Amino acid sequence: MTEPGHRITELPILVLFPHNRCNCRCVMCDIWRIRQVREITDVDLEPHVASMRALNVKWIVFSGGEPLMHSDLPSLCRLLRREGIRLTLLTAGLTLETHTAAVAEWMDEVIVSLDGPSETHDHIRSVPHAFMRLERGIQALRRLRPELPIRGRCTIQKKNFSLLCETVRTAHELHLNSISFLAADVSSDAFNRPEGWPAERQKGIALNEAEVDALDHEVESLLRDYSEDIESGFVVENADKLRRISRHFRTQLGRADGVSPRCNAPWVSAVVESDGAVLVAGNRESDRVRSVAFRKPGAFAARITKIAGRAAGCVAPDAPGILGRAGHRVANAGPPVA
């Protein structure tokens, strides 16, 4: 996928934020505080389809913000589907029931955020009946298109670190196809926190030493009591990856060295935000907006190549996985997403 000099010739995965706002009020995120609406329209996107074809984009993941808040998501799907691109929807699911028909028609896969059993999920989402609304949406989708894969994704943090087993049980009750886990990101500038979070705010989400020790026990319980689910892949992470989540929190506390896997994000994926900003492995091209990134045909491919050149060779410290930084709700279902 690369030529000498780190020139990008293929980009299998593109994460698109079609809409910048969100209808949840999650404790670990500030995206829901955004008031000014920004959307990527089919008119914005159309000139860049040729670039996507040139880059051999095979899979687009709609993330955000809440993609279902987009005023006409099917118009984007129609454009991309003509190119034979696989479509995944990442959603908190509050309005999944309302959008069942469109989701069933256009999506190849749905990934829903699941923070734990119902009370915990509602508490973290800070939305009354969030779990019930998610459950109804899943049921409606199952009725309309039973074979559509619907996967769960759980972000581990202070309010749910002791509930991994309960979360797997809940994922079964919701008839999800799989559940995956990742550690909450408290330190990057993603999630609408351009200056990062102050230490006090981080402490409200990250684990302290006693909690990390308790997470160790919970992970071991999961490995013991849900071994069949781990073996079958219903729990997506293997033992190593699950234990690495504790290590991630320990590293944040300065109690362990960070693991620095070589990041291959520049060669497989990029993120396009709702204002046209392009991110590759966390390298943001910020002099953009629609004036550049979304007007000149071919500019998109050139831009990706340029940023990827800068990102090439970067090492993501203790990286949770590709897209983990920008695509917090991207589950590792199938190809290498976090």
Ligand code: SF4
């Ligand atoms: S974490 Fe995701 S679902 Fe929650 S407020 Fe942020 S964008 Fe919305």
